[in-house]
Amino acid sequence: MTSRASLPSWQALQKHAVEMKTQHMKDLFSKDANRFNEFSLNSDSFLFDYSKNLITSDTMQKLFTLARDCELEQWREKMFSGERINTTEDRSVLHVALRDRSNTPLIVEGENLTEKVQAALAQIKDFSERIRTGTWKGYSGKRIKDVVNIGVGGSNLGPQMVTEALKHYSDQSVRVHYVSNVDGTQIADILRPLDPENTLFIISSKTFTTTETMTNAQTAMKWLVTSAFDEKAIGKHFVAVSSNKATACEFGIEEENIFDMWDWVGGRFSLWSAIGLPIALDLGFDKFVELLEGAYEVDQHFKTAPLEKNAPVIMALLSLWNCTFLGSQSQAILPYDQPLHKLTAYLQQAEMESNGKSVNWQGDEVDYPTVPSIWGEIGINGQHAFYQYLHQSNNVVPADFIGSVASVTPVKGHHDTLMANFFAQTEALMGGVDEQQVRADLKAKGRNQEYIDKVAPHKVHKGNRPTNTILMDQIEPRSIGSLIALYEHKIFTQGILLQICSFDQxxxxxxxxxxxxxxxxxxxxxxxxxxxxxxxxxxxxxxxxxxxxx
Structure with missing residues (x-):
């Protein structure tokens, strides 16, 4: 298998990148009044504007040619059909099956995976409703009021990010907490105000041997048994999400309270499975289904839309363009919705654990940069921290700006102020301000020439900093599902383009x-x-x- 860098389409992009580095986005906008219409997509779930990238129609055509040369469409079909595209672990990659709302049988190696998924969803529904209605009782006959999810990585970040994003939809039937750090401070702080009689623990670990998770699980078990004076209480207060049923049972968890995990679902793509049990407990099963439906809509878009109108494909191609061809080494994720304050951390794991690799499918060293490092913060906080770096550093950092038209917590005047900053930042990063304009502005303010000469160079913003804008109508279960799936498919596409294994770690x-x-x-x-x-x-x-x- 030849290196991607040997493809004529790859080499054409390398040559094109040299030409484009002499261009400025401000000039591209000036020359083309139709630029936004050409470089944006509007779906039921979101508006995606990628016009503020250093691209032309020719750039995009060259990128689409590369995608086809990499057989992206064929690899996409392999994923959806259940072929073992996770080659280093010899596994299928089928998180999309977890949210397939069509109920179409998916037969993989003689098994109907759709039936397994439906059975798991029925188990999640039944269990979450028993907890939320108080039918499930603890060892002393009291209802469950607090749920503590113990996991790490994908068994923690996904559910926590979603429940934080959607907490305004919670009716507080139960309060959900998360423990991931093996530093005892975290579990001690979580447990201190809780009552063992009212507390349920979810141990989320595919192997049920992960050191950090099992250390926390043992501490939680001792805390419970110290109160109950009976190890049989474990069966009333512990459930597991694991593929290792034998070890979970040895821990004291009853077999009917163990939720399946399958090797065709990677941890960082697992919130759609029983790993998402905390979501259903916190929000209700109906909201969990809405989350799945939002992801399914994007699955269908990714599966059926032509490459030229396919949002995840375009996002991946732009990442490749900015990082591998234009030389950016990092990318910022900048949500302008407070509920999305965990999104950057979630996407750090999703993208960097997936595609932070340096060998190709054959195990040979790649001779090109792969993916950028992912970092960021809630937008307004970032503006008063690292945006200085984004605007004036010598390092160009592409950024995704994510916002919504309506706030989930409308407070008069706040959301418009927030979104004014949202729009202003992408405009400023794109256009910048040159020294001539700086000098003219200072002169108009009555500054003397000595001051102007001294300060003007420091106020120059070169602009030409690429951004994508994702604008949702509002934060809700369906839109969050769509947003997550959008990035998941971007990550898959990146892996195919870069010829690296995205699903091991x-x-x-x-x-x-x-x-x-x-x-x-x-x-x-x-x-x-x-x-x-x-x-x-x-x-x-x-x-x-x-x-x-x-």
Whole structure:
């Protein structure tokens, strides 16, 4: 298999990038009054404006040619049909099956996965309704008021991001909390105000062996049993989402309270499965279904729309253009809706864990940049923190601006003020202001020439900073489902374009394995001498200092 860089379409883009670096977006807008109409898409779920990128019609045609040369459409079909495109782990990639609302049978290797998904949804519905109505009782006969989800990574970030985004739709039948950090401070702070008699724990771990998750689970179990004086209480207060039923049962969880996870669903794409149980408990099963429906709408768009009108495809192509061809090394995610304050962290994992790789499908080193680092913050907070960097640094950082037409919490004057900033920032990043204009503005304000000469260079903004704008009608379950699916399919497309495996995470596994070995050293007097001198001396210092303080 040849490198993507050897494709004529790739090489054409490299040559085109040299030409485009001499262009300025402000001039492109001046020359084409129809630019917004050409470079934007309007769906039922969102408006996607990508006109503020350093592109022309020729750029986009070259990118679409590359996508076809990479056989993107064929790979898309392979994913939806259940072929094992996760080649390093020999698995299908079928998170889309979790939200398929058509009820069409999906037969993969002789199994009807649709039936499995429907059975899992029925289990989620039944369980969430029993908890929310108070039918399920704790060990002392009291109803459940608090649910603590214990997981890490995809078993935590997805559900937490969604419940935070949609908390205005919660009726507070139960209060949902999340524990992911093995730092004992987090679980202690969560448990301190709770009553064991009213608390349910969800242990979300595919293997039921993840160290961080199981350490927290053991602490939660001891907290409960200390109150109940009976280990049988575990069965009333613990459920699991796992593929390792045997180990979950050994923990004390009853088999009927274990929700399935399948190896064809990656953790960072799993919130649509029983990993999303906290969402159904917090919002109600009907809102969970609306979330699925929003994602399904985008699935259908991604599956059927031509590449030239396909939002996830265009987002991936623009990321490739900005990072691999124009040289940007990072990308900002900038939500202008407070409910989306966890979105950037969620997308960090989704994109960087998926595509932060340096070898291709064959295991050969790639000879081009892959994906940028993802970072960001709620928009207004960012404006008073790092937007200085976005506007005037030598490093060009493409950014996605995400907002909504209507606030979920309308307070007179606030949302218009928020959105005025939203629109102004993309305009400023695109157009900037040159020194001539700066000098004219300062002169108009009555500044003397000495001041103008001194300050003018510092007030220059070069502009030409690319942004995408995603504008939803309002934050609601359906629109959040659509937004997440939009980025999921972008990530899949990036992987195909870059010829890298998007659905493994070996970089996560290495550190975890080393940590397990070091943990054993911390608990004993053994010094194996296999560490580098820095790590060994840090361990020695930690153990010696801890011993001295004990």
């Amino acid at each position: 070996w970089g996560v596994e290495l550190g975890k394995g080393l940590a397990n070995n070091i943990y054993d050293e911390l608990k004993s007097d053994v010094i194996d001498g296999k560490h580098d001198s820095s790590t060994q001396n840090l361990i020695n210092y930690y153990k010696a200092t801890k011993a001295a303080k004990s």
